[in-house]
Amino acid sequence: MTISNRLQTHFTERLLPDAVFQIAPTYLSGIRVSRNDGSVKGGFVQPFRERPVTPSFDRPNVIGPAALEEAIDQGKRNLRLTSGSAALLIPEPSVRVFVMSVDSFPGSGQEREAFIRWRIGKQMPLIPEDARIDYAVTPGRGARKIVVAMARQVVIWEYEALFEKAGLKPVLVTAPSLALVNLVPPDGRKNGVLINIEDETLTVLALAGPGWSLYRLKDIGAPGAAAGEREENIVREAENTIRFLEDRDRTRVERLWLRCAAAVEQPEIRARLGERIAQPIEPVDYHAPEVWTDAHKAILAPLIGQILG
Numbered sequence: 001m002t003i004s005n006r007l008q009t010h011f012t013e014r015l016l017p018d019a020v021f022q023i024a025p026t027y028l029s030g031i032r033v034s035r036n037d038g039s040v041k042g043g044f045v046q047p048f049r050e051r052p053v054t055p056s057f058d059r060p061n062v063i064g065p066a067a068l069e070e071a072i073d074q075g076k077r078n079l080r081l082t083s084g085s086a087a088l089l090i091p092e093p094s095v096r097v098f099v100m101s102v103d104s105f106p107g108s109g110q111e112r113e114a115f116i117r118w119r120i121g122k123q124m125p126l127i128p129e130d131a132r133i134d135y136a137v138t139p140g141r142g143a144r145k146i147v148v149a150m151a152r153q154v155v156i157w158e159y160e161a162l163f164e165k166a167g168l169k170p171v172l173v174t175a176p177s178l179a180l181v182n183l184v185p186p187d188g189r190k191n192g193v194l195i196n197i198e199d200e201t202l203t204v205l206a207l208a209g210p211g212w213s214l215y216r217l218k219d220i221g222a223p224g225a226a227a228g229e230r231e232e233n234i235v236r237e238a239e240n241t242i243r244f245l246e247d248r249d250r251t252r253v254e255r256l257w258l259r260c261a262a263a264v265e266q267p268e269i270r271a272r273l274g275e276r277i278a279q280p281i282e283p284v285d286y287h288a289p290e291v292w293t294d295a296h297k298a299i300l301a302p303l304i305g306q307i308l309g
Helices: 065-078 109-123 153-165 176-183 229-250 263-276 292-306
Strands: 019-023 028-032 042-046 084-089 094-102 131-137 144-152 167-175 192-198 201-208 211-219 255-260 282-284
Touching: 019 065, 019 176, 019 229, 019 292, 028 065, 028 144, 028 292, 042 065, 042 292, 065 153, 084 153, 094 109, 109 131, 109 144, 144 153, 144 211, 153 167, 167 176, 176 192, 176 201, 176 292, 192 229, 192 263, 201 229, 211 229, 211 292, 229 263, 255 263, 255 292, 263 282
Parallel strands: 019 084, 084 167, 192 255, 255 282
Antiparallel strands: 019 028, 028 042, 094 144, 131 144, 192 201, 201 211
């Protein structure tokens, strides 16, 4: 890995922490994990009274450190956790994700990172000096797909510092959608599209067999901000993605997978998608402890995906 073992995505080697936390603008969530068998021993969702986080790739994220520190301490108590290792899922806009098609890929690690930085530079000419990059490449030789995650070290440190202060050792940092992919059944990853809705953001990740073909992140506005506007933004982006894949890659999308962090939104958004999209629309689902409500299952889905990686 190339980010000092700090930024890791779902496609790299599995690392099982003692707990997984997600920091979102409106809540902190977490699960405790058994180191023996990877089973979930508990989970919590803690809404914030005021937002302590403003997600950004190139600006400070944590605007309310005291509130976030208090939430982490309460989360530890909820999980009955005093110390240990932790995986952190930070807000999607704090990470840049790129999907690249290449005819060939260098063999050595240094050559690969230089090649990836060169390719990123075509889309993002000014790469920050403290940018940290992790990537995965589809197997085989010849034409391949690469998915790249990039975050600024200064942003990663903001989140890590608060968990370290709470006695937890961050061993992994990633974005929710990259962890969520692990909850899509293998047969659904062949020409499927994962739609992930978190707070004000929509992530669209197109899957193709063992790899990826497209990643998009859009601002869709806050829930209830304008009647129907948020839902229309989501449906339009799904339609545009399907059309783009068909036109560019001559790929027929076979199905969509939908996850809404707010479970109450799922039926309406799924219905609206179904009115204008012919492909089957499946919920992102998984086996959860019986005491978890649908609302808890929806919020905690990326955390479960992370431990299934």
